[in-house]
Amino acid sequence: MTETALRAVSPPTHLSEANEPTSPVQRFGADEPLLLDAGVALAPWQIAYQTYGTLNAERSNAVLVCHALTGDQHVANRNPVTGKPGWWETLVGPGLPLDTSRFFVICANVIGGCMGTTGPASIHAEGGRVWALDFPLVTIRDMVRSQAMLLDRLGIASLFCVVGGSMGGMQVLQWAASYPERVFSALPIATGPRHSAQNIAFHEVGRQAVMADPDWRRGRYLDEGVRPRKGLAVARMGAHITYLSETTLHRKFGRALQNRDAPTFTFDADFQIESYLRHQGSSFVERFDPNSYLYVTRAMDYFDLAAEHGGTLANAFRGSPTRFLVMSFTSDWLFPTRESRAIVHALNAGGAQVGFVEIESDKGHDAFLLDEPEMFAAARGFLDAAAIARGIR
C-alpha cells in the first residue's frame, strides 16, 4: 500500500537560497535593526531582491512588486530553485503592462521568507544554528518596513507604483497606509483589508498539518537533518483547493479517472484531481521552507488594516495622495469581490482617488497569476495614465 501515501521525492532542497541567494542582497548590521510589530529589534538582518529595467535620472520610475504567500523575488527571471519562469512574467517585462523598458521594477523576498531575506531558515548570527521558531513572528507591516529600508538603501525616496496580488495586495495597502507620501500609485489585486475567519481557519489547518508531522521536530528539522515533507505537502494540497474555483476544478478534472477506465477500489489516486493535488503537495516541499510557511501564513492572519486605525478602515487612507486601482475576480472565493469593495468604500470615504474593476473570470483566486487579458488591459491603462501624470516617458 506504499503508493497510497504521499511519497518523499528526491533529496531535500538545501535552502542555500535562504542565506546566500542567487540575487542581490542588502545586509543591515546591529546599528540598523528592523523594528518588528512583535516588539523585537531584529539585527543583523538581510533582504534579497531582484530588479528589472533601469532607474531613470529623476528616480521617479521605480515600481515595487510585492509577492504572495509562497512567491519570491524572482518575478520575471528563471527561478533558481525550480528552474521555472518567473511567477509574473505575464505582467512584467518589456512591452508588458509593467513595462521594464520604462519602469524600474523591484521585488524583494518578504521577511520571514526562505529565499534570502531573513527568516526561520536563516542562520542565526548567534550560534550558527538556524533561527527556526526562535525567529520572531512577523506581520505584513514588518514586510513593508523592511522594503522601505531596502528602498532607502537604493536611494529611492518615492515609488511610482506598488503592485501585488493576494498577500502582495495586503502589502500594497499597507504601503499606502504607512508611507502615503512615498506611493504615487497603488494596484492591489485579489486581496482584502484583513484576513477573514474562513481564511484564518484554512491557514490554521495547514499549520497544524506541518506541526503534526513528527519530522517537524518542533521546528528544529534543519538542525536534525530531517524535513516535515508530508505535513507540508498536506498543507499545500488543502491550500491549493482554495486558490482555484469549483468551475476550474470541474472543467480541468471533473470526475475523470487517472490513466484508468474504472475505479480501482483502492486508495490509489483514482481521480485526476487526486493525482494533481498530490503532485502540487510533493513539488511544493522541494521549494519552500516549512517554518516559513508557518510564519508567512501567520502574518496574513494578523493583517487587519482597520484595527491599526482605530477600527475604521477609511482612517488608513485619510487624505491619501495616492491614486489607486483595485481589482478582483468574480470566481475568487478566498478574497471575494466584497473584500475589494470594502477597500474601495474606505478609499472613497478617505477621499482618495480610486478606480475599481471586477474581472469576469472562472479561474478563482489564482486568476491574478494567469492569462487574464482584462487585468492586463486595466493595469496598462492605469499605469500609462499614472506615468503621464508623473512625467515618466
Added chain:
Amino acid sequence: MTETALRAVSPPTHLSEANEPTSPVQRFGADEPLLLDAGVALAPWQIAYQTYGTLNAERSNAVLVCHALTGDQHVANRNPVTGKPGWWETLVGPGLPLDTSRFFVICANVIGGCMGTTGPASIHAEGGRVWALDFPLVTIRDMVRSQAMLLDRLGIASLFCVVGGSMGGMQVLQWAASYPERVFSALPIATGPRHSAQNIAFHEVGRQAVMADPDWRRGRYLDEGVRPRKGLAVARMGAHITYLSETTLHRKFGRALQNRDAPTFTFDADFQIESYLRHQGSSFVERFDPNSYLYVTRAMDYFDLAAEHGGTLANAFRGSPTRFLVMSFTSDWLFPTRESRAIVHALNAGGAQVGFVEIESDKGHDAFLLDEPEMFAAARGFLDAAAIARGIR
C-alpha cells in the same frame, strides 16, 4: 512550544462499538454475503441499527433514516461513545416532523463504518486481527444493499420514506434508483447526484493527512496499539470548514481573539476560530475510526448516480413510483443548490413526482442538522401528505 501542536487527549476510544455495539445487530453468515461493487462477496458481516416507534400491523409506516459521513445509527438517543444527544433529535421524535408516535424509524450504521456495522475496525473472522485496509472498498450502493438486507430480516418489504442529508441524501437517491418499488417517498437533503471534483479534492486532503501520520502504520494502528490522532484531527479540521459558511464563521468568530486582548506573536491559538477548530479535531478522534474515515469518504467520492445509468441521471428515476421532496440551503457550498436542482431536473425528466425547497439559511452545509424551522415545516407537510396517501394514521 508543545502547546502549539495538536495534543493527544485522554486514552484512545477502544472501538468496542465496532464489534459489540450498544444497539441491536443483525448478523449474516457465510450463506448470506453482502455483494459489494468492488466484486467481493463479504461474509460474514453484520449491521448495527436503532429503531424508534412501533411498526404498524400493515408494516406500512417504516422510515429509514440514512446518516452522513461521520454520523451513526444513534439518531434520537444518547450516543454511547460521546454521551451527547442523538444527531437528529431536532427532526426525529414524538410530535416532531419524523413523528415516532406515528412512524417506525430505523437507522443503520453504514457498511465501512465503526459503530457496529462491519468495517475496517471490525475483527476479521479469519485470524482475529481487525480488517484494516484488507477490508474491501465500499460504495453508497453497497450501503443501500446492506440496508435492504437488514429490512428483509426485519420483514419490511416497503418503506414509507427514506430520509437523509449529505451522504445520507446520496443513500436516499440510491434507494430510489435501486429499489423504486420499496420506496413510497424520499427526502434527500443538502446532497447531490455525484460528488464534485472540489469535494473529492477536500476528501483527498483529509485522507492524505491521515495516511501521512506515522501512527497510521499503513492502516495497522489498532493491531500495533497506536492511533493516527494528529492526522485524523487535521483531516477533521479541514473538513469542518467546509461544513460551515463564511457568514457563520464570521458571525461566530470573526477575528475575535481567544481569552486575550492582543495577539501573542506565537503559534498559539490566538484567534477563537483556531481554538474552535483544534477542539473539533481533537474531539473527533475520540469517536471515529481513522480507517473508517478513509473508506466512507471514498464511498462518497465514488458516488455518481448518472454513471450507473448510462450517463443520464434521469434514467435513474425513469417511471419512478416514489414521491420526492428535495431540499437545499442557500449558504451550503459543499452541496450547493445547483446540485439539488440537477436532481430535480432529472426527476422531472424521469416523470417522477417531485417538490423542491431551497431554504434561506446562512449556516452552510451543517444547516440540515440544525434548528431550521423551514426545513421542519416542509418535511412535516411532505410526510403528512404522504402518510395520508399511504393510509397511515
